[in-house]
Amino acid sequence: MGFYPIYQDNTAASGVTVPNTDTNLKSFTLPENNYKTIFVLASVKTASTGTSTAQNLTFKIKIGTTIAANTKNFVRPITAAVVTYFDTFYHFGECRAKEVVAVSHGAPAADANTTVTCQDLNIIGIT
Numbered sequence: 001m002g003f004y005p006i007y008q009d010n011t012a013a014s015g016v017t018v019p020n021t022d023t024n025l026k027s028f029t030l031p032e033n034n035y036k037t038i039f040v041l042a043s044v045k046t047a048s049t050g051t052s053t054a055q056n057l058t059f060k061i062k063i064g065t066t067i068a069a070n071t072k073n074f075v076r077p078i079t080a081a082v083v084t085y086f087d088t089f090y091h092f093g094e095c096r097a098k099e100v101v102a103v104s105h106g107a108p109a110a111d112a113n114t115t116v117t118c119q120d121l122n123i124i125g126i127t
Contacts, residue, residue, distance in 0.1 A: 006030065006038070007101075007123040015047065015115030018057060018107045025118035027102035030095060035125035040068070041089040042103040043119040048082045050113040057116070061090045062102045068092050085119070091126075 007028045016025070030038070040061050056075055060067050068090050088103070101123055105116050 002127045004035070004125045004127070005122070006033070006035075006125050007121065009122075010120040012045070012117050012119045015045075015117040018105065018111040018114045018116060020107060020110040022058070022060070022104050022106040024062075024102040024104045025116065026121040027100050028121065028123060029098055029100050030123070032098065033095075033125055035127055036094060037091050037126040038063075038093075038095050038101070039089070039091040039124040039126060040101055041087065041120075041122045041124075043085065043087050044103065044105070045117045045119055046084045046114060047117075048114045052082075052114045053107075053109055053111045055107050055109060055111070057105060057107050057114070059088055060104045061088060062100075062104055063092060063095060064099045068101075 009026060013026060044059055062068055103118050103121055
């Protein structure tokens with residue numbers, strides 16, 4: 001068994017406000033490969049700059065248009081100036097096609113006072 005880094009992006013993208021549709025934060029197109037398993041790890045940061053809407057923020061790891069990870073629901077507090085960090089990960093079986101792996105987010109209602117940043121996205125191939 002071997003572990004091979006396929007992609008590593010540890011640069012924090014600019015924070016974006018919470019949309020009311022599922023929107024990608026970071027993504028990567030897998031190259032042709034012979035891995036038996038693909039492991040994806042992402043770190044996400046949320047920050048409120050003012051009073052935020054009390055609602056579920058949804059974070060997903062997707063391959064193509066299919067949700068490959070369990071959706072993580074995170075209820076934002078209604079207080080100002082709150083920052084929260086968390087990791088989400090998933091592993092899935094063979095994927096040899098040039099599929100897009102993405103970390104996405106969304107909520108039932110847009111929230112201009114809360115920003116979300118994908119701190120990093122790491123993809124590892126396992127033989």
